[in-house]
Amino acid sequence: MASALINVPERARRGEVIEIKTLVSHPMETGYRRTQLGAPIPRDIIRRLVCTYNGTEVFRAELHPAIAANPFIAFSTVATESGTIAFQWTGHNGFSATESVAIAVD
Numbered sequence: 101m102a103s104a105l106i107n108v109p110e111r112a113r114r115g116e117v118i119e120i121k122t123l124v125s126h127p128m129e130t131g132y133r134r135t136q137l138g139a140p141i142p143r144d145i146i147r148r149l150v151c152t153y154n155g156t157e158v159f160r161a162e163l164h165p166a167i168a169a170n171p172f173i174a175f176s177t178v179a180t181e182s183g184t185i186a187f188q189w190t191g192h193n194g195f196s197a198t199e200s201v202a203i204a205v206d
Contacts, residue, residue: 104199106187111204112179120151120159121174124189124197130165146191149173154183163191179205 107121124146131143145167151159158177186200 104187104189104197106185106199106201108185108201108203109179110202111206114179114181114205116179117176118179118203119174119176120185121172122149122151122187122199123170123172124149125170126189126191126195128163128165128167128169128171132165142193144192144195146171146189146195148190150188151175152186152188153177154181158185179203181205 104122104124109118112118126146127144128146129141129144131141133141135141143165145165146163148163149161150157159175161173163171182203182205184200184202187198189195189197
């Protein structure tokens with residue numbers, strides 16, 4: 101199971117542009133490498149990250165084999181109201197992880 105770090109301001113003013121950063125721990129195996137014995141290492145990557153703000157999608161990223169292990173993603177959105185910013189990562193081999201953080205908007 102992957103673990104995620106999320107950096108979102110605890111408080112913001114209504115209309116303020118806020119930066120959201122997330123780092124998820126995942127090996128992101130491309131499927132192109134081989135073991136020392138020559139056996140292929142199966143592909144295991146995160147395919148999608150979706151971020152919602154109070155249930156409304158504000159960011160989506162489609163990831164591909166060229167993305168490094170432990171992907172770090174940063175983006176901005178506008179603080180509109182207090183609530184929850186939720187993240188969902190999905191990938192190969194049934195991989196799924198979710199995290200959420202609260203934000204207070206004045």
